[in-house]
Amino acid sequence: xxxxxxxxxxxxxxxxxxxxxxxxxxxxxxxxGEQGLKQARAGGHSLWVIDxxxxxxxxxxxxKALRDEGKGTPALILSALGKVDDRVEGLRAGGDDYMVKxxxxxxxxARVEALLRRSRSSGxxxxxxxxxxxxxxxxxxxxxxxxxQKIDLQPREFSLLECLMRxxxxxxxxxxxxxxxxxxxxxxxxxxxxVHISRLRQKIDxxxxxxxxxxxxxxxxxxxxEA
Amino acid sequence: MxxxxxxxxxxxxxxGAAIGFWLARRRQRSLESLRSRLVAVTQSSRQTGDNIAHxxxxxxxxxxxxxxTTLRNEDSEAHRATLERVLTEIQGMxxxxxxxxxxxxxxxxxxxxxxxxxxxxxxxxxxxxxxGPSAEERQLRLQGRIALQIMVEADxxxxxxxxxxxxxxxxxxxxxxxxxxxxxxxxxxxxVVTVEDDGPGIPAEMRDRIFERxxxxxxxxxxxxxxxxxxxxxKAFAKLxxxxxxxxxxxxxxxxxxxxxxxxxxxxxxxxx
Numbered sequence: 001x002x003x004x005x006x007x008x009x010x011x012x013x014x015x016x017x018x019x020x021x022x023x024x025x026x027x028x029x030x031x032x033g034e035q036g037l038k039q040a041r042a043g044g045h046s047l048w049v050i051d052x053x054x055x056x057x058x059x060x061x062x063x064k065a066l067r068d069e070g071k072g073t074p075a076l077i078l079s080a081l082g083k084v085d086d087r088v089e090g091l092r093a094g095g096d097d098y099m100v101k102x103x104x105x106x107x108x109x110a111r112v113e114a115l116l117r118r119s120r121s122s123g124x125x126x127x128x129x130x131x132x133x134x135x136x137x138x139x140x141x142x143x144x145x146x147x148x149q150k151i152d153l154q155p156r157e158f159s160l161l162e163c164l165m166r167x168x169x170x171x172x173x174x175x176x177x178x179x180x181x182x183x184x185x186x187x188x189x190x191x192x193x194x195v196h197i198s199r200l201r202q203k204i205d206x207x208x209x210x211x212x213x214x215x216x217x218x219x220x221x222x223x224x225x226e227a
Numbered sequence: 228m229x230x231x232x233x234x235x236x237x238x239x240x241x242x243g244a245a246i247g248f249w250l251a252r253r254r255q256r257s258l259e260s261l262r263s264r265l266v267a268v269t270q271s272s273r274q275t276g277d278n279i280a281h282x283x284x285x286x287x288x289x290x291x292x293x294x295x296t297t298l299r300n301e302d303s304e305a306h307r308a309t310l311e312r313v314l315t316e317i318q319g320m321x322x323x324x325x326x327x328x329x330x331x332x333x334x335x336x337x338x339x340x341x342x343x344x345x346x347x348x349x350x351x352x353x354x355x356x357x358x359g360p361s362a363e364e365r366q367l368r369l370q371g372r373i374a375l376q377i378m379v380e381a382d383x384x385x386x387x388x389x390x391x392x393x394x395x396x397x398x399x400x401x402x403x404x405x406x407x408x409x410x411x412x413x414x415x416x417x418x419v420v421t422v423e424d425d426g427p428g429i430p431a432e433m434r435d436r437i438f439e440r441x442x443x444x445x446x447x448x449x450x451x452x453x454x455x456x457x458x459x460x461x462k463a464f465a466k467l468x469x470x471x472x473x474x475x476x477x478x479x480x481x482x483x484x485x486x487x488x489x490x491x492x493x494x495x496x497x498x499x500x
Contacts, residue, residue, distance in 0.1 A: 088341070100325075102321050102325075104318075156356060182353070182357060184384065184387050184391075185384055186384065186387070186388050186391075188357075188391050188395055189392070189395040189399075189457065190358075190361055190395045190398050190399065191361060192357050192358055192360070192361045195360040195361045195363075195364050196357075196360055199360055218311075218314070
């Protein structure tokens with residue numbers, strides 16, 4: 001799978017390329033807006049990572065041009081400072097997700113994988129039943145079972161689990177959970193999200209085997225069956 | 228006759244001189260007050276600069292020593308452990324710098340505010356629910372006394388950051404078994420939200436200063452790496468929303484942070500029975 005990174009900071013772009021290549025992706029680089037536009041038009045990418053502040057042509061206008069041409073490749077937008085407006089502008093220009101610099105690579109990787117998964121799975125109708133190992137959740141009746149046994153969850157725990165199930169096998173970061181489940185676009189200074197997760201873990205893992213909800217140090221959480 | 232004219236001229240001259248003198252004094256006084264304000268601003272910005280330098284130098288010193296020692300070591304496990312500590316220190320410094328940039332942007336009015344009708348009662352209930360488990364884990368009782376259907380014309384993200392910062396603070400500083408109460412009322416076009424506790428409280432002489440950058444009550448005790456910017460952000464965000472925040476002594480015995488915000492212009496809708 002090939003990604004395109006449009007980022008003018010050459011050193012940062014190279015580091016990003018290296019990290020993504022180590023995670024199994026092929027990466028093309030462009031260092032200004034025009035060059036990025038040309039490469040994106042040439043096609044063949046599963047995702048674009050676009051910095052907003054670019055020489056020659058800014059990232060938002062590049063993305064707008066590509067969307068106007070009907071290109072639907074998922075786009076992750078990078079911005080230097082967390083202006084509230086940038087997020088809105090970025091999403092309006094056709095971005096699918098938005099990150100503020102400086103970011104942790106683990107955060108970027110998690111978001112890249114979430115976007116790729118989303119673009120692969122879109123097409124079918126909305127899922128109402130999600131399954132992972134022996135864990136099942138029904139989005140209509142809002143019920144959860146593991147190994148056939150009913151589990152009672154608070155509404156917010158249910159939303160957390162839904163989010164983790166939709167990204168099963170992929171790391172979901174604290175920031176992503178706060179954005180998706182609570183719709184807050186900032187990081188609290190205390191471990192609020194972790195405590196909600198540990199309550200959820202108590203309910204879905206404590207009396208069952210194997211454990212499904214794992215902490216990934218320095219990144220976030222993942223639902224997986226560990227070997 | 229000419230005596231009268233001379234007298235009149237003299238009087239006018241004296242009056243003119245007096246007025247001139249008075250004007251000059253006034254100008255001088257306003258110049259003086261401007262000067263003292265400038266001095267205060269310069270001092271406070273110099274102090275802020277000193278504090279930033281201090282807050283960044285401390286982790287840099289640690290980093291320097293850590294990396295230097297590790298480089299003399301051949302063990303790759305030790306290298307890894309050092310790199311992990313380096314990463315943590317960098318994240319700490321990044322969060323200080325991000326907070327300062329946000330603060331500067333908010334205070335200079337450069338931060339766009341997306342105002343819309345927000346049901347503040349619902350938002351506060353959500354924040355309580357977000358913080359509930361953390362409070363419980365720290366053996367704190369977190370209670371809400373929130374009037375129904377308080378509407379404000381504001382930016383939801385900024386509101387959430389204000390109250391989440393205040394609760395982060397309470398969680399950090401109120402000792403175990405303590406009580407934290409989040410209450411909200413609307414009266415006469417003004418919305419008042421209070422976060423108060425039965426913790427150690429804030430000495431009267433610190434209640435204004437606590438909102439300045441890098442002010443910590445006890446500089447030797449900085450739990451969870453608080454840089455002393457959270458309350459400055461609260462103040463800047465409250466002002467962006469045409470509100471304010473102040474600290475007082477709480478009826479509960481600890482600190483009370485009182486946020487005032489203008490109620491939504493359309494008036495407060497009646498709660499649906």
